[in-house]
Amino acid sequence: MVSQSVIDAFLVAAAENGMTVHGPFAPAEAARVVAERAVALAGRRRIAMPVTDPLIERLGLRDEVAWAGGELLAANDVDWRAEIGQAGAGVTGARAGIAATGTLLLPCGPGRPRGTHIIPPAHVCAVRADDLVATIEDAVRLQSSDRHPSNMSWVSGPSRTADLEMRQTIGVHGPKTVDVIVIS
Amino acid sequence: MLSVALFVTCVVDQITPEVGVAAVRLLEAAGATVEFPSAQTCCGQPACNAGEPEAATRLARHFLDVFEPYEVVVAPSGSCVAMVHHWYERLLTGRDAERARALAARTYELTSYLADVLGTVELGSRLDASVTVHDACHGLRNLGVRDAPRRLLAAAGATIIELEEPETCCGFGGTFSVEHGEIAAPLADDKLAHAAATGVRWLVSGDVACLLHLEGRRRRTGIGPEPVHVAQLLAAGLAAGRA
């Protein structure tokens, strides 16, 4: 059981990183919010989504997005590679989150492509409160206890650069927005 | 009776003897008896920093020979004392390195000797002056001299207004200031401009070399308060304190 202080710290740190934070919500409510946000952000473009992400499966997010009027680009679609560049939003489920830094841990795998969180202009991510850890050290330990995936991305906010006169500018290569929905 | 051997440093001896006189007066005001070992010359730092360790080593050995008989060695320069503390044991070998370590342990920068070792910040100096402090690099980073000059100045009644980036180098840097005057001068200008922005009367520091570099530049540009060694300013306040 994750303590309330860890959840609170995660919400604060994620918001400080420039993510839009939602929840914590019960699973059904969380699924509705994820779908709503993804559909709103994607506009008329497709929504990229993994097909083996346990959290996405458990929340029934593919159905939820379809009900909310979104058009899916699922990771098992034959045109994924051709279409991912045109997708309007990517939806992921995080393996864990780090409270100290507001970080999401996103592993890849079969049915769980690495482009989902970074290629579309908007990223919507669900994370279970129970999967939050306190520190970077905890996250490193957690990762060591799993089998290392071929790629693990830690995401701590929208894509940003300070290369122009050292001023923070958002959305250089990756998503301009990151929405995080915490599931209680 | 407390006895202190003054290592006056070669720059003070030859160029700014008044700083040495001031150091003596402050040490005596703190109740010490000052001795001046007349065989002293230079700590060897110019050679060491120029990449001439053999020459530096000769000077280091000479320093050891001259100052080893004394219980306490004090110098009005963080940089020269840092040379003794940091580099002697790296330059010398065997027994000489041991000697160097032992001597370094009883060799002090003037303000930190007064304020930290003797614990005397109240020397009877009275200053009705506004000052800003430039932390000279080697004293600051090798010896941790930061509060001592400020405590002494504050105890004398000086108003301290901190300049921007007090810990940034003034651009002197020994051979650097000769080989790279094109960088050394603008760095001095930055320091002098920051000091000027405080509106104070004096720009105080604990190393004569920095002060000469800053004053040399100030004489060209006319910008900035007058650079002065902390000992000189404090000693000037001794007369006012007695009055």
Add this chain to the structure above:
Amino acid sequence: MSHRVVTAGDTLAERAASAVADPDLQHALRNLDRRLFTSRDVAEDFPELKDRAAAIRRETLADLPGWLDRAETTLAGLGVHVHRAASPEDARRIIIEIARNEGLTRAVKSKSMATEEIDLADALEDAGIEAVETDLGEYIVQVAGERPSHMIVPAIHKTLAQVADVLQTRADDELPVEHEAITAWARGHLRARFLEADLGVTGANFVAADTGTIVLVTNEGNGDLCTIVPRVQVAVVPVEKVIARFADLATLLPLLTMSATGQRISNYVTMINGPRREGEIDGPEILHVVLLDHGRLRLIGTAYEDMLACIRCGACLNVCPVFRRISGHAYDAVYSGPMGKVLTPLLSLDGTEGRDLPEASTLCGACTEACPVEIPLADLLVRLRADLRRPGPVDPLPSPPARAEPGHRRRPGEGFESPGLHLPLASRPAPRSNRRTAFTVWASLWSSPGGYAASARLTRLAARALRGRDQGWTRRSGGRVPALRAWTETRDAPLPAPQSFRARWETRVRGDAQW
């Protein structure tokens, strides 16, 4: 190769002077001042993190060859092709061969100092492979035909207007001089390159020997993008990027980002464990790691070993008074700032590069203080000044056994003198030079009171002959004294006092004067 050096000049002094006199550059560099932070402001636990990191780095370095073998085995187990490159030439040859064998023509690069070191982008272009930098700052300097001027902020030397001018050469519509607009244009322009690339070139911030994990740290997300679409990825990894354990990342990752940008963690940390696996639809099918030595391993067990602890955070650049005034191009080297002044001559296998760099330091020690892995940069600069008196490449001596912790492997023939002590700086004679002769004469005079007194008398006499004297100062050139001439170009020079301290002391002792 053919980089345009904006800050022109044959010598470091000339380039520095031109940098100081460039108003646009000085204006752009103020951005660095404004963002100047010290890592200790970022987090309370920074000092503890720093101590731990310093120890971790030293422990790995003590047996770096062993950890390299371990990393190679682990990486191979993940299906990674591992190559060892002794020199930049080797590395370029290996990578171009990979590209040719696989028929690759379009490369995207994420920011990496190692690929700068081996001049890879130019080499790829020469081999007919388009190579596009994707870090915004790197892209700007690539289009401008320049080198990065700061390892974390490659285009720090450019004002926004200058950036717009540079990128306009690649844009169809007119680019507004505005941060968001330029960023948005770059996003669109580079996005197409990401999606059509067949080769992703990256460096590595760390490679964990025990798991084979390649770690990339970015804020823009270009590290992720360079490793998603391209069919082949090549990571260029200088040997010291290999860390012993994945668990060490808990310390090294936050330490790197705090020191580089003041963030507790960067926006993206990409951890790659081998190529795409069965059933996966993106990521590289083929992954190569090129381990680059380039003179590094010969530093193990010497006084310069510490330099290999460097994690390329740029903290020493940000606090360096010299760098903050002249920025990277004046150094005319891949690595600039304090770490560059140390590393460049050490990496120069023929001893031709960066010989004058160690002189360009005030030895103020701000770099040593800022270094998150406790590299004694100022000390190494002093040591290099001594070692560079000999012609040819730096030939580092083995360091003393005091530093040889358990597990440290002595190399054959490694001889240790003066057991238990630091190896003296002056352990090897240097050839004659004017400077050396001057210091030798000086040392023999000043190591005796008589010699000191005589030379002081001479200096006083000589000073009297100086023109332009004014209350203890002189304004004019030093005539045939080069040091005085150089000084008086920008500053008045102090003259010896009429009476030395020791003379005044003697009058006091005699009772002639009261203090």
